[in-house]
Amino acid sequence: MKRRVGVVVFPGVNCDMDTYYVIKDVLKGDVRYVWHTETDLSDLSCIVLPGGFSYGDYLRAGGLAKFSPVMREIKKMAEKGYPVIGICNGFQILVEAGLLPGAFLKNKTLTFICKMQYIKVVNNTSIFTKGYKKGEVLRIPIAHGEGNYYLDGDTLKEVLDNDQIAFQYCSEDGTVGEEFNPNGSTYHIAGILNKNKNVLGMMPHPERASEMILGSVDGAKILKALVD
Amino acid sequence: MKYKVTVFLKENVFDPQGNSILRVLHNLGYNDVTNLRVGKVFFIETNGNSKELIDKIAYEILSNPVIEKYTIEELNG
Secondary structure, eight states: OOOEEEEEEOTTBOSHHHHHHIIIIISOOEEEEEETTOOOOTTOSEEEEOOBOGGGGOSSTTTTGGGSHHHHHHHHHHHHTOOEEEETHHHHHHHHTTSSSOEEEOOTTOSOEEEEEEEEEOOOOSTTTTTSOTTOEEEEEEEESSOEEEOOHHHHHHHHHTTOEEEEEOOTTOOOSGGGOSSOOGGGEEEEEOTTSOEEEESSOGGGSSBGGGTBOTTHHHHHHHHO | OEEEEEEEEOTTSOOHHHHHHHHHHHHTTOTTOOOOOOEEEEEEEOSSOOHHHHHHHIIIIIOOTTTEEEEEEEEOO
8 A cells, every 4th residue: 555654844843854855755655744733634644753853852852842733643643553753853752742651861971962873673573674684783873962762660671571672772783782872772772662563763863874875775664664 | 929840850860961060060179069960940920829730730741750850839929
């Protein structure tokens, strides 16, 4: 079934056009922008919350965007099983909205980190990750100041029991450890799924790793899954 | 009424900002400072007495209950 992707635009996001471009021109998918006040998403079969700084990151990253009218509709779609992916700030919004567990703290370095990063595929059974092998190492850029993903002990156990971890930060050869964790995230988590595996949040930017001219195409399959 | 809401990280949540400031203080020789945590303060004005409303706002909007707690203070005048 051909899908139609909605790229949600909140005031202050800045990866909306990159994401739209990759889905439309690189992956040849059907896509439209969704303004954050929209309430009719009935023409869409999946949703991307792109990266950026919604509401200027005021209060907390994603802390104000979660109250935008479009979020009520996205929650309904997620509950019905439609694929929803949040990239970077989109991930922060999904967490604030309660669609994914946990919360975000400032990076352990206190610096904004913008670099190429290795991540490892942990769960490859979701719609977003099924194109990868379990344990496969991907090169995808990160760019964030508040990417220190926090889970308390009980929630981490629940997440592990349900196999919800999509990606972990790692080294080039796939080693996971403190020295390869750029921001201090709990359990080196770079991407996480909801229990039903139809909602994915990830800090790395797959839209910035979908064309060889940008140095990597490792992220393309994640977005391609929304198009086919 | 005027209210002051203070939002701060729960004790068991690591505070990277507070930790960095503490390290600087120690580098400057203020070794009697043993702990420092960063929080946010909100000053809110309302019509009438609305402590319940402030509590709802503090819980649902100003704080993230996963990682943060808050206190509410009524201010005179």
